[in-house]
Amino acid sequence: MNSFKTFLKAGHSPTLFAAFLYFAFSCCIWVLNGAMAPFITEDLKLSAAQKGLMLSVPIFAGALMRFPLGILAQYIGRKSATLVEMGMIIVAMLFGYFFVHSFSDLLAMGCLLGIAGASFGVALSLGSGWFPPKHKGLAMGLVGAGNVGTAVSVLIAPPLAQAYGWQTVYGLAAIAICIPMLVMVVFAKEPPDRDAHASFREHVACLFEKDGWAFSIIYGVTFGGFIGLTSFLPSYYHDQFHVSKVEAGQLTMLAAFMGAALRIFGGWISDRWGGVNTLSVVIVTVAICLVLCGLASASLATTTLLMMLCFAALGAGNGAVFQLVPLRWPLSTAVAGSMIGEIGALGGGLVPNMMGLSKQYAGTYLWGFVGIAVLAMVSLLMMRVMQVRWTRTWAEKGGRARHGVAGSVNAAAGTSASTAAAR
Numbered sequence: 001m002n003s004f005k006t007f008l009k010a011g012h013s014p015t016l017f018a019a020f021l022y023f024a025f026s027c028c029i030w031v032l033n034g035a036m037a038p039f040i041t042e043d044l045k046l047s048a049a050q051k052g053l054m055l056s057v058p059i060f061a062g063a064l065m066r067f068p069l070g071i072l073a074q075y076i077g078r079k080s081a082t083l084v085e086m087g088m089i090i091v092a093m094l095f096g097y098f099f100v101h102s103f104s105d106l107l108a109m110g111c112l113l114g115i116a117g118a119s120f121g122v123a124l125s126l127g128s129g130w131f132p133p134k135h136k137g138l139a140m141g142l143v144g145a146g147n148v149g150t151a152v153s154v155l156i157a158p159p160l161a162q163a164y165g166w167q168t169v170y171g172l173a174a175i176a177i178c179i180p181m182l183v184m185v186v187f188a189k190e191p192p193d194r195d196a197h198a199s200f201r202e203h204v205a206c207l208f209e210k211d212g213w214a215f216s217i218i219y220g221v222t223f224g225g226f227i228g229l230t231s232f233l234p235s236y237y238h239d240q241f242h243v244s245k246v247e248a249g250q251l252t253m254l255a256a257f258m259g260a261a262l263r264i265f266g267g268w269i270s271d272r273w274g275g276v277n278t279l280s281v282v283i284v285t286v287a288i289c290l291v292l293c294g295l296a297s298a299s300l301a302t303t304t305l306l307m308m309l310c311f312a313a314l315g316a317g318n319g320a321v322f323q324l325v326p327l328r329w330p331l332s333t334a335v336a337g338s339m340i341g342e343i344g345a346l347g348g349g350l351v352p353n354m355m356g357l358s359k360q361y362a363g364t365y366l367w368g369f370v371g372i373a374v375l376a377m378v379s380l381l382m383m384r385v386m387q388v389r390w391t392r393t394w395a396e397k398g399g400r401a402r403h404g405v406a407g408s409v410n411a412a413a414g415t416s417a418s419t420a421a422a423r
Contacts, residue, residue, distance in 0.1 A: 007138060011130035016142060018188035019127030022082050022180040023146030026119035028153040029089060029173050033058055033110055034231030035157035035252075036166045038238045038245040043166065044103055052356040054103075055231045056349040057110030062117015063345035069118045070125075070337065077190045078126040085122075086181045088115050093177070096170030109170075117227075117345065121337035124322055128333075129191025133401050134271065136326045141267020141319040148260035150230045151253045158234070158249035206329055206336040214386050215321060215328075216343035221283060221376045222317030224347025229314075230256050232352045233307070236365070241300045251300075255307040259315035266319025274398025275324040276387045282317035283380040286310055287373040294369030320399075327401055328394055347375075 008016075033040065034055050041051050073081035092112035100109045127143035128136045160169050206212035230252065237248035270278045289310035296302040321344075322337065329336035351372065358368035391397050 007131075007135050010132055010135050011128075011139060012189055012191075014187040015130060015189050015191070016127045016139060018180070018184045019082075019123045019143045020146050021183050022086070022126075023119055023123035023143055024149035024152070025146075025177055025180045026085075026089070026116040026123070027147055027149030029093070029116040029149075029177065030058060030062055030113055031150050031153050031227070031231050032157055032169060032173065033106070033113060035154040035234060035249060036161045036169060037231075037235045038248060039158070039161045039166045040106065041235070044106065046103065048356055048360060050103060051235060052352045054106055054110060055235070055352040057107055058113035058117060059227055059231065059349040060346060061111045061114020063114075063342045063349065065114050065118035066121055066342035066345065067339050070121045070339065073122045073125070074332075078122050078129070079184060079188050079190050081122050082119070082126065082184055082188075083181060085115060085119060086177050086184075089177050090174045092116075093170045093174035097167055097174065100167055100170070120341040120345070121339075124337055125333050126188065126191065128326065130189075133326065133330070136323070136401075138264070138268045138271055140322040140326070141264040144263040144267065144318055144322060145260050147226065147263055147315065147318070148257060150227070151256035151260055154230065154234055154249040154256060155253040158246045162246060206332065206339055211328060211386070211390075212336065212339060213343070214382060215325065215340045218279065218283075218379050218383055219318070219321050219340050219344025220347025221286070221379045222279075222314050222321060223341070223344050224349075225286065225351065225372060225376075226256075226259050226311065226314040226318065226348070227345060228348035228351025229307075229311070230259075231348070232355055236355070237300075240297060240365070241303075243300070251304055254304060255311040258308045259311035259318075262312040262315035263319040266316030267323050268319075269316070270320040270323035270399065271401070274396070274400040275320040276383065276390070276395075276399030278320040278323075278399070279317055279383060280380065282313045282320060283376050283383075285313040286317070287376045287380075289313065290369045290373040290376070294364075294366035297365060324395065324399055327399075328390075 037051060037055060040046065040054065046054065069081060069085060072084070076084075092109075092115050095112060096109045100106055123146065124140045124143050128139035131139040157169050160172065233252040233255065234245075234248040237243050237251050238245060243251065266278060266282070289306050293303055293306045293310065296306060321340070325337050325340060326333045354371050355365050355368035358371070359365050387399065390399070394402070396402055
């Protein structure tokens with residue numbers, strides 16, 4: 001408890017809370033189509049291919065919008081960028097309430113839901129910007145726990161859709177997003193690290209470095225797996241186990257909540273044990289759970305328990321990745337985080353399509369699960385090779401933060417060395 005109090009005193013806790021709430025509401029809105037997929041599919045008579053596309057579009061759109069929002073945040077400030085985005089979300093939700101009546105409208109709505117998915121990099125940078133390097137992992141883990149919004153969405157949206165109609169849920173979301181907007185205006189303060197910003201070229205340097213793409217691939221497994229499976233599971237539970245639409249959301253909530261909660265733990269343990277060490281355990285756990293889920297497709301209880309363990313590992317992995325990002329890019333965390341979040345989240349859009357193709361052509365979801373597990377193990381192999389250089393330049397053994405002035409100098413040197421190596 002004393003250590004947590006020390007952590008809070010090291011930064012600005014009201015901003016941390018505002019960033020968490022903003023990210024939580026954004027995540028809740030981002031996965032609305034996935035949460036309501038059984039209702040939408042039944043109402044609009046969607047085919048399996050159309051359902052997969054519907055689930056993928058918000059994820060792809062959210063990923064593509066993250067980097068532009070990160071760039072905007074560097075110029076108008078992270079707090080101002082969040083307010084601009086939430087204003088756009090309100091407009092998007094009103095479009096959903098008044099104008100979505102067909103599949104083409106639904107695809108347009110999926111693109112607009114992507115606005116909410118763009119919040120990630122800016123939220124984490126805003127919340128952690130007040131904290132020193134040794135506490136950034138925990139700070140980002142706490143903000144990243146806003147992923148719990150996905151659990152709230154799959155829990156609350158189905159009964160609301162059942163009672164009032166799924167279009168009405170968009171209208172209710174437009175009202176709900178006003179809550180984090182008010183909290184942001186009243187309590188959040190722009191972090192002081194904006195004053196020490198680098199040049200535009202330095203900000204976007206991560207786009208041309210091997211490390212940037214390496215982190216993106218790893219994040220494609222951890223966060224891409226998290227958001228892709230969260231969007232897909234309500235349909236999977238409903239179709240595979242024939243549970244009701246509301247029960248499918250409740251079962252998905254159990255897994256999504258584990259992923260959100262363990263993100264905090266992932267950031268905390270990575271500060272102490274190292275992000276590379278944490279990710280190694282995480283990826284192996286995820287791969288094993290996914291294969292076992294594919295083999296346990298006849299048992300609802302076993303599948304649910306395995307999914308909870310898998311999501312717990314994915315959540316911890318998300319926290320671990322963003323313990324490493326501010327160490328690697330100390331002067332451009334917002335933009336680097338947005339870029340990694342953008343490319344990594346694209347992996348989430350592949351999940352519903354992989355599962356659908358497996359079911360359509362093999363008659364089972366097993367090979368979809370196996371395919372994702374194989375990709376996870378490939379990312380682990382890549383990380384273990386690259387971490388040898390990482391621990392010689394900008395991180396301590398296992399991926400922990402370097403301490404003191406020497407650590408800052410080494411981190412900067414590591415950034416320069418890695419940039420040169422990538423060219």
